[in-house]
Amino acid sequence: MKKIIIIGGGIAGLSAGIFAQKNGFESVILEKNHNLGGECTGWDRQGYHVDGCIHWLVGTKQGTPINDLWVTVGALGGVKIFHPESFLAFEHDGVTVHFYRDLDRLRSSWLELSPEDKDIIEDFCQTIKKLQSYETPVEKPEDLMTLMERIRLMISLKDAGAAMQKYGKISSKDYSNNFKHPALQAALSSFLPEGYSASFIFFALAAFTKGQASIPYGGSKALAMRMVERYLSLGGAIEAPCEAVELAISHKKVQHVTCHNGKTFEADYVIAACDAHVLYERLLKGKYPDHDFQMRYSNPADYPLASQILVALGYEGTVGTLPRSLSFQVVPFEIHQSTISRLTITHYRHEPAFAPEGHTLITCSINQFYADYEAWDALSRDYEAYNREKERIGKEVLQAIETRFPRMKGKLKVLDVATPKTYERYCNAYRGAFMPFFPTVRGKMMAHTGRIKELDNLLLTGQWLQPPGGLPVAAITGKDTIMRLCIQEKKPFVNC
Ligand SMILES: Cc1cc2nc3c(=O)[nH]c(=O)nc-3n(C[C@H](O)[C@H](O)[C@H](O)COP(=O)(O)OP(=O)(O)OC[C@H]3O[C@@H](n4cnc5c(N)ncnc54)[C@H](O)[C@@H]3O)c2cc1C
Structure with a gap:
C-alpha cells in the first residue's frame, strides 16, 4: 500500500x-x-462559542x-441547513437596502426604493437569475479532462462566461455608478473591497438566492x-x-x-x-x-490578499428581528492609517447553543489589507502595545453598536479580538490571509x-x-x- x-x-x-x-x-x-x-x-470564550468562519x-x-x-x-x-432571510442589510442615511434570498422580494424592495433605477435593477436581477444555473465544477480539474470533457464544460459554463465577460473587468465601485439611488450605489460599491471584480457580486447572490450558499x-x-x-x-x-x-x-x-x-x-x-x-x-x-x-x-x-479583524461580542439579550448581517454607519474611528466609518455585524440567533440561555453571540468583521498587515506586524513585536490596540478596537466596536442600538447599552461585552497576526500565528496563513488572491x-x-x-x-x-x-x-x-x-x-x- x-x-x-x-x-x-x-x-x-x-x-x-x-x-x-x-x-x-x-x-x-x-x-x-x-x-x-x-x-x-x-x-469558546466566557460561556459563548465564537464561530470563526462560515458566513x-x-x-x-x-x-x-x-x-x-x-x-x-x-x-x-x-445536517440541517439554516437559510438566512437576507445576505446583508445595508443601512445608508436612514435607508436600508436588503439583499434578500428571495430574488423577487429583493427586486420589488429595490424598485420601491428607487423606481428611477428600474432598468438597471431588472438587469441586475436577471443576471442573478441566469447565473442560478451555474454549478461549481467538481468532477475533475481541467488538466485531467479530455478535449471532449473540456468542450462540454465550456458549454455548460456559457452563462457564467458571459457574466465574466461583461462584469469581470468592472470593479464593484464602477458597477455601482450605474445606479442613481445613493443607498443602492453605496450598498453595491461596499459589497466588495475597492478594485475587486463586480462579477463576484452576481455569482455570490446567484448561489445565495437559490439556497446553495447557506449555513x-x-x-x-x-x-x-x-x-x-x-x-x-x-x-x-x-x-x-x-x-x-x-x-x-x-x-x-x-x-x-x-x-x-x-x-x-x-x-x-x-x-x-x-x-x-x-x-x-x-x-x-x-x-x-x-x-x-x-x-x-x-x-x-493586482492580486490583493485580505485578512480581517474579528471582534466577538456577547450580548445579554435576544436580537429580535435584527437582520442576520447588518452594515451600518458609525462615528468614524481610526485603525492604523484607515478611517472606519461603517461596520458589519452578524448575529447567531439561529444557534442558541453558541451563547448562554437568553444571550446572543455577535461578531464584527473589519477587512484588513496590505498596509494594515504591515502595521499589525510591527505592533505585534511589542506584546503590550499589540494587546492595548486590540482592546481599544474591541471598545470602539462595542460603543459603535451601543450607539446604533441603545437598547444594547450595558449588555454587551467583548469576548475576543482576532487580528491578521492571529490567523498567521494559528494557521501559518501568509499575511493573515483568509482567502487567496481575490479576482x-x-x-x-x-x-x-x-x-x-x-x-x-x-x-x-x-x-x-x-x-x-x-x-x-x-x-x-x-x-x-x-x-x-x-x-x-x-x-x-x-x-x-
Ligand atoms: C474569518 C474567516 C471567515 C471565512 N468565511 C468563509 C465563508 O463564509 N465561506 C467560505 O467558503 N470560506 C470562508 N473562509 C475561508 C475558509 O476558511 C478557507 O478558505 C479554508 O478553510 C481554507 O482551507 P485550507 O485547508 O485550504 O487551508 P487552512 O484552513 O489554512 O488549513 C491549513 C492547515 O495547515 C496547517 N499548517 C500550516 N502549516 C503547517 C505545517 N508546517 N505543518 C503542519 N500543519 C501546518 C494549519 O494549521 C491549518 O490547519 C473564511 C476564513 C476566515 C479566516
Missing part, C-alpha cells in the same frame, strides 16, 4: 485524507495545532455536485469535526500538534518530513495542504519557485495543478490553487490532488 503524508489538517488536508483512504492509500495528517479544521474553526457555504443545496462532495467527506450529510447548523468547528470523524473512520491517522519544519529532498523526491518535535515521517507521496507560501518559502526554502505564485506575491495591487479587474484568474516543478512526489493542495478560494475550493482541490495521484499510480479513482 502506497503511503501519503499530508501536511496540514484544514479542510483541504482532510478532504485529501478522506479520498486517500477511499482510494487505497495509507495516509497520515500532520497538523501544527491540537485541533484540525484550520481556518474553518470556532472557539456562507457554497454547497448547501441537495442534489448538486458540490453538495454531493460535502456529503461524501462527511461535512453535510444529514450548516452547528457552525464551522462542528463541520470540520465531522470530517475528522469521517477520516478516522476510514482508517486515516493524525499527528497533532505536529508542525512540519523540514523536507529532506534528494533524487527529485521528498524522502522524509521532519516535524518541530523531532519526529520524522517517510512516505511515497507528500501533499502540502498548508499555506502555499509556507511550502515554497519555509519548507522548500525558495529553491523551487513557481512563476504563477511569484508573479502574484510580487504584485499585491480583481486587473488580475488574471489562476487555476494551478499544485505540481512542484522538478519534484516528483510533492503536491500542493488547498484554497491557494484556485480563486476565489474558500471552503468549497479547499474540499475540491483536496479530492483533485488524490485524483492526480491515482493517475500517477495508474489506478481508477474512487469518488464515493
